[in-house]
Amino acid sequence: MLRAISILLFITSFSFLPAIAQDTTGIVSGRVTTADGKPLAGASVVVLGTMPLRGAVVRPDGSYLIARVRPGDYEVRVQAVGFKAERKTCVHVSGGAVADVRFSLAYSEVSIDVNIISACRYPYALIRSTGTKHIIASFNLDPSELVDVARDR
Numbered sequence: 001m002l003r004a005i006s007i008l009l010f011i012t013s014f015s016f017l018p019a020i021a022q023d024t025t026g027i028v029s030g031r032v033t034t035a036d037g038k039p040l041a042g043a044s045v046v047v048l049g050t051m052p053l054r055g056a057v058v059r060p061d062g063s064y065l066i067a068r069v070r071p072g073d074y075e076v077r078v079q080a081v082g083f084k085a086e087r088k089t090c091v092h093v094s095g096g097a098v099a100d101v102r103f104s105l106a107y108s109e110v111s112i113d114v115n116i117i118s119a120c121r122y123p124y125a126l127i128r129s130t131g132t133k134h135i136i137a138s139f140n141l142d143p144s145e146l147v148d149v150a151r152d153r
Contacts (some may be wrong), residue, residue: 026093031066032058032078032102039063040105043080047091050074069093076101084108 005023
């Protein structure tokens with residue numbers, strides 16, 4: 001009798017496998033490039049409306065993959081420093097399928113406001129100057145030009 005129950009339990013346990021094997025989530029993947037077609041590594045891609053929020057960082061070859069996205073229609077956003085953010089709406093994700101979403105980002109200005117505040121031991125002696133906005137592609141800092149503002153004189 002115990003053997004018959006064991007066999008029955010063993011056989012019925014396999015009836016649940018099709019339900020477990022069905023993939024109820026999908027994948028959002030694609031490629032992010034610059035306007036001139038170069039891969040944009042390090043960009044941030046987010047599927048808006050997912051809980052918890054799902055996202056990925058673009059790989060050096062320009063590809064990204066966001067797994068375990070529930071079926072539905074979403075908005076996908078990509079952004080990177082120095083580039084205009086872009087969104088794609090009505091991205092349909094199906095269970096067990098891959099939604100291919102590709103982006104090409106245009107270059108953008110980088111604005112930096114600089115406030116330099118210098119103080120000395122005397123009260124009311126405060127020098128304040130502000131910087132202006134500049135368009136920069138890249139820059140290098142020379143370590144000999146850096147000043148230690150935290151040192152005690």
